[in-house]
Amino acid sequence: MSKISIELIRSPVGYKYDQRETVKALGLRKLHDVVVKEDNPQIRGMISKIKHLVCVKELEEKEE
Template identity: 80%
Template sequence: MSKIVIELVRSPVGYKYDQKQTVKALGLKKLHDRVVKQDNPQIRGMINKIRHLVKVEELRKEEE
């Protein structure tokens, strides 16, 4: 499976509780934190919920 890099680019302060919990569940704590996750439907659903707060990039094979 491919991997994706998720970066928190906006603060979840002022947004709904479930969106804050989604950011936390992805492992993002501070602005500009980056995490690498497997690209699967569950992670894509989480990203879709907070798409206004994050930036997503595909991880190329050389970077793995």
């Protein structure tokens, strides 16, 4: 499966509770934290909920 890199670029302070909890559920704690997750519909749904707070990049898989 492909992977995506998610970076927190804006603080969730001042946004709704469910958006702050979504940031936590993705494993993002501080500004500019980066996590790598599998690209699946559940993660894409979480990203779409907080798209104004994160930057998403698709990673290429290296075949060995």
